[in-house]
Amino acid sequence: MTKKIRIGIAGYGNLGRGVESAIAQNDDMELIGVFTRRNPDELTLLDDNVPVYAHDTILDYKEKVDVLILCGGSKNDLPVQGPALAKHFSTIDSFDTHAEIPNYFETVDQSAKPNENTSIISVGWDPGLFSINRLYGEAVLSEGTTYTFWGKGLSQGHSDAVRRVPGVKGAVQYTIPNEDAVNRVRSGALPELSTREKHTRECYVVLEDGADATEVKRAIVSMPNYFSDYDTTVNFITEDELKRDHAAMPHGGFVIRSGKTGNDTNQVMEYSLKLDSNPEFTSSVLVAYARAAYRLNQNGEFGAKTVFDIAPGLLSKKTAADLRKEML
Amino acid sequence: MTKKIRIGIAGYGNLGRGVESAIAQNDDMELIGVFTRRNPDELTLLDDNVPVYAHDTILDYKEKVDVLILCGGSKNDLPVQGPALAKHFSTIDSFDTHAEIPNYFETVDQSAKPNENTSIISVGWDPGLFSINRLYGEAVLSEGTTYTFWGKGLSQGHSDAVRRVPGVKGAVQYTIPNEDAVNRVRSGALPELSTREKHTRECYVVLEDGADATEVKRAIVSMPNYFSDYDTTVNFITEDELKRDHAAMPHGGFVIRSGKTGNDTNQVMEYSLKLDSNPEFTSSVLVAYARAAYRLNQNGEFGAKTVFDIAPGLLSKKTAADLRKEML
Numbered sequence: 001m002t003k004k005i006r007i008g009i010a011g012y013g014n015l016g017r018g019v020e021s022a023i024a025q026n027d028d029m030e031l032i033g034v035f036t037r038r039n040p041d042e043l044t045l046l047d048d049n050v051p052v053y054a055h056d057t058i059l060d061y062k063e064k065v066d067v068l069i070l071c072g073g074s075k076n077d078l079p080v081q082g083p084a085l086a087k088h089f090s091t092i093d094s095f096d097t098h099a100e101i102p103n104y105f106e107t108v109d110q111s112a113k114p115n116e117n118t119s120i121i122s123v124g125w126d127p128g129l130f131s132i133n134r135l136y137g138e139a140v141l142s143e144g145t146t147y148t149f150w151g152k153g154l155s156q157g158h159s160d161a162v163r164r165v166p167g168v169k170g171a172v173q174y175t176i177p178n179e180d181a182v183n184r185v186r187s188g189a190l191p192e193l194s195t196r197e198k199h200t201r202e203c204y205v206v207l208e209d210g211a212d213a214t215e216v217k218r219a220i221v222s223m224p225n226y227f228s229d230y231d232t233t234v235n236f237i238t239e240d241e242l243k244r245d246h247a248a249m250p251h252g253g254f255v256i257r258s259g260k261t262g263n264d265t266n267q268v269m270e271y272s273l274k275l276d277s278n279p280e281f282t283s284s285v286l287v288a289y290a291r292a293a294y295r296l297n298q299n300g301e302f303g304a305k306t307v308f309d310i311a312p313g314l315l316s317k318k319t320a321a322d323l324r325k326e327m328l
Numbered sequence: 329m330t331k332k333i334r335i336g337i338a339g340y341g342n343l344g345r346g347v348e349s350a351i352a353q354n355d356d357m358e359l360i361g362v363f364t365r366r367n368p369d370e371l372t373l374l375d376d377n378v379p380v381y382a383h384d385t386i387l388d389y390k391e392k393v394d395v396l397i398l399c400g401g402s403k404n405d406l407p408v409q410g411p412a413l414a415k416h417f418s419t420i421d422s423f424d425t426h427a428e429i430p431n432y433f434e435t436v437d438q439s440a441k442p443n444e445n446t447s448i449i450s451v452g453w454d455p456g457l458f459s460i461n462r463l464y465g466e467a468v469l470s471e472g473t474t475y476t477f478w479g480k481g482l483s484q485g486h487s488d489a490v491r492r493v494p495g496v497k498g499a500v501q502y503t504i505p506n507e508d509a510v511n512r513v514r515s516g517a518l519p520e521l522s523t524r525e526k527h528t529r530e531c532y533v534v535l536e537d538g539a540d541a542t543e544v545k546r547a548i549v550s551m552p553n554y555f556s557d558y559d560t561t562v563n564f565i566t567e568d569e570l571k572r573d574h575a576a577m578p579h580g581g582f583v584i585r586s587g588k589t590g591n592d593t594n595q596v597m598e599y600s601l602k603l604d605s606n607p608e609f610t611s612s613v614l615v616a617y618a619r620a621a622y623r624l625n626q627n628g629e630f631g632a633k634t635v636f637d638i639a640p641g642l643l644s645k646k647t648a649a650d651l652r653k654e655m656l
Contacts, residue, residue, distance in 0.1 A: 021590045025470040102653050127656045129464065129597075132640050134655050136457065139616040139643035140609075142353040186602070261608040262349045268602040269457075274514070275596075280589040281468075288467040308644075308651050312460050313636035315467035323636050325430050327462050328455045 004030040005294045006064060007287075008089070010055065010081065011071035012036050012043055014249070015094065018283025019069050020046050026287060028317050032065050062088050066297075067290040069093075071283075079104065086111035086119040086304070090297045092290050094124040094282055101127070101306075109304035118297040120305045123289045124282040125273055126150070130255050132307050133271035137257025141267055144259025147185045149177035149198060153251030153278065161226045162203050165219045167211030170239060172246045174202045177253065185256045188266035201232040204246055206239045251278035288315045332358040333622045335615075336389060336417070338409065339399035340364050340371055340380075342577070343422065346611025347397050348374050354615060356645050360393050390416050394625075395618040397421075399611075407432065414439035414447040414632070418625045420618050422452040422610055429455070429634075437632035446625040448633045451617045452610040453601055454478070458583050460635055461599035465585025469595055472587020475513045477505035477526060481579030481606065489554045490531050493547045495539030498567060500574045502530045505581065513584045516594035529560040532574055534567045579606035616643045 007023055009016050012034050023031045024047065033051040036043055040052040053061070058068075068089035072078055078095045085091055086108045095104050101122055112119040122128065126148070134146050151174065158173035165171075181198050184191045203220055207213060217234045221227050237245075252273040259267050275281045289307070292314035296305070313323055335351055337344050340362050351359045352375065361379040364371055368380040381389070386396075396417035400406055406423045413419055414436045423432050429450055440447040450456065454476070462474050479502065486501035493499075509526050512519045531548055535541060545562045549555050565573075580601040587595050603609045617635070620642035624633070641651055 018590065022470075025589075098656065101656050102649065105652055122656055129468075131656045133599075135640050135644055135651065138655070139619075139640075139645075140457075140612050142350075142612075188602075188604075261353075261612055262346065262605060265605045265608050266602075267604060267609050267612075270598075270600045270602075271461075272598045272600075273596070274516075274594075274598075276516075277590060277593045277595070280593050281595050284468050284470075284589055284595075291467075306641075306652055306656055308641035308648065308656070309639050311637050311639045312463050312467075313634075316463055316636075317467075320636065321430065323463065324433055324634055327466070328426065328429050328450055328459045328634055328636070 004028055005291060006030055006032045006066045007290055008032050008058075008061060008065040008068040009034045009071055010058065010068055010085065011077065012038075012045070012052075013071060014279035015283055015286075016071035017046065018277070018280040019071060019286055020050065021280065022284045022287040025284075026291075026317070028291070029287070032061065035061075058085070059088055065089060067092060067293050069286050069290055082119070082121065083107040083111045086117055087115050088117070090117045090293050091119040092123055092286050092293055093119075093121055094128075094286060095122045096124065096127055098127065105304050105306065113303035116297075116302050118293045118302055118305065120289050120293050120307070120310065122306055124285050125275075126253070128282075128285055128307055129273070130253070130271070133255040133269075134257075135308060137255065137259075137269050141257050141259025141261065141269065143261075144257055144267075145190050147193070147198075147256045147258070148253065149182055149256075150253040151175040151177050151199065151251065153253065153275075154246075154249050158201065158226055161223060162205060162220055165216055165223075167208050167216045167219075168205055169208045169211075170206040170242050172204050172242070174204075176200045176202055182254060182256075185258060186268060186270065188258050188268050190258055195229045196231060199230060201227060201230045203232065203234045204237050204242060205234055206242050207236060248276065249278045251275050251281075291315060291317070332356055333619060334358055334360045334392060334394045335618055336360050336386075336393040336396040337362045337399055338383065338386065338396055338413065339405065340366075340373070341399060342607035343611055343614075344399035345374065346605070346608040347399060347614055348378065349608065350612045350615040353612075354619075354645070356619070357615070361389065363389075386413070387416055393417060395420060395621050397614050397618055410447070410449065411435040411439045414445055415443050416445070418445045418621045419447040420451055420614050420621055421447075421449055422456075422614060423450045424452065424455055426455065433632050433634065441631035444625075444630045446621045446630055446633065448617050448621050448635070448638065450634055452613050453603075454581070456610075456613055456635055457601070458581070458599070461583040461597075462585075463636060465583065465587075465597050469585055469587025469589065469597065471589075472585055472595075473518050475521070475526075475584045475586070476581065477510055477584075478581040479503040479505050479527065479579065481581070481603075482574075482577050486529065486554055489551060490533060490548055493544055493551075495536050495544045496533055497536045497539075498534040498570050500532050500570070502532075504528045504530055510582060510584075513586060514596060514598065516586050516596050518586055523557045524559060527558060529555060529558045531560065531562045532565050532570060533562055534570050535564060576604065577606045579603050619643060619645070
């Protein structure tokens with residue numbers, strides 16, 4: 001390996017920290033710096049030797065960074081940063097607002113392509129590795145049904161929704177796949193499953209002083225979109241318990257394609273993830289796709305891409321010949 | 329869909345029949361014909377309307393076939409047919425002699441590239457979808473171990489080995505993953521597993537008249553390479569039982585990548601297949617990759633390829649825009 005791939009990180013929350021950590025596991029990459037909108041002096045990285053820069057100065061580093069990994073949120077950060085930064089950098093992001101992906105793709109593409117940058121959007125596990133497995137499943141088993149189950153995992157969006165309920169001081173929400181439903185799908189039975197049958201939701205809530213537990217519980221379980229279509233359990237715990245037992249961010253899930261070939265022959269493909277840290281895993285996926293973005297860019301393939309456009313071999317450190325020899 | 333992808337099948341055993349069946353599930357493809365070294369009049373296809381041609385006449389159909397799917401065996405057929413036919417056709421094959429893949433790739437590439445054909449070799453599930461998952465696992469979780477388990481499934485090679493034992497009239501052999509070992513791997517424990525700990529082997533044997541069961545059993549379980557490193561059980565059955573209970577060709581298995589991120593965080597990725605018919609599933613994979621070969625060829629990408637070189641999106645009937653909208 002002569003030259004290392006030079007990576008920049010834009011945004012340093014859980015995801016940014018995970019990316020820092022994942023780059024350290026890949027000796028063909030080096031971390032040029034972290035860009036933050038906070039005061040750079042107040043940021044403590046895992047590795048003291050990595051420089052921290054003010055986000056405002058990011059364009060000064062255009063020539064020093066091969067791929068910029070955007071670690072902001074999908075709601076407020078990426079819709080602005082994605083198109084803005086793809087004008088100047090090849091980028092990777094984890095944009096995950098499914099309904100907005102087509103528009104986001106177009107705006108990033110319009111920035112990246114004329115500026116000869118390569119930007120892979122919506123990278124992670126869902127969207128990301130789960131999407132790829134939905135695609136492989138449907139392409140191979142044309143006649144069949146695809147099922148996605150999530151969890152057991154901490155859902156950020158649902159936890160936020162619980163925290164907005166009056167009387168709630170702190171909360172986490174776990175999404176739990178219904179084991180019985182998963183097993184029915186695995187058997188090849190092709191069940192039709194309602195929302196309620198696929199997942200249950202489990203909340204751990206710290207009440208504010210004087211809040212009415214019954215009323216809080218009622219407000220949670222009846223909340224439209226988030227909880228009313230599910231069987232939800234609400235457990236009240238202390239603030240100490242919340243900190244001690246619910247600080248980790250586990251997640252995971254299953255993509256199962258159940259299909260028929262020939263004369264009604266059952267075939268089942270399953271992909272599953274069991275993640276003790278959702279942000280660290282997502283970060284590891286981002287870093288692997290940064291390698292692909294670099295290679296595509298070197299190869300003159302510009303514009304916005306998704307995981308569907310990336311040949312698996314581009315993700316590996318190994319040469320195509322070594323991959324054929326060692327991994328096929 | 330204006331023009332259908334025109335497919336030819338070379339060789340009509342279990343795999344060829346599976347390909348015929350899979351093409352019928354994909355309305356963007358049409359089967360131009362089956363090429364056989366047997367007497368074409370003696371072949372009965374699933375669909376009477378599909379023409380059968382003598383293999384000798386195959387070059388007459390050069391302009392009528394977009395992709396030729398080679399359904400011969402890896403031992404004798406493909407090493408000759410692959411390079412010979414890649415001179416004249418874009419091809420797909422399931423070449424699965426792992427150690428020979430690098431050489432085979434080179435010889436097919438030398439035929440395909442100068443003749444502007446696109447040939448994807450070693451397509452199926454192992455090599456194939458399992459290989460892709462080994463690659464994704466290693467690329468995403470740089471620090472970790474990859475485990476491949478096969479089965480429960482009928483192993484053709486091992487069944488043949490049992491049939492060669494003197495006194496054996498008929499036999500099948502099933503490879504069975506050790507559930508305990510699979511569960512240890514799934515737990516993130518990163519166990520070191522011996523060959524004996526990973527799989528057991530189960531044989532169902534019909535004896536020839538007068539054969540010595542004890543001697544046959546001894547010959548099987550002590551056979552080097554095939555059985556001596558495994559715990560093998562041998563069950564003697566009647567010829568009727570063999571036909572009735574062991575005619576199906578189920579297979580499957582697991583690819584598990586267990587790795588660490590950040591500060592010793594466990595992350596487990598698992599891919600599994602549960603196939604009621606191994607050849608029908610393999611055929612379905614071949615057909616999906618035929619679509620990719622056609623598109624790459626249209627796009628001017630010539631030469632030999634493997635599944636590592638194929639972006640997932642190329643396998644789907646859907647447009648890139650529809651995939652982003654519906655499947656990401």
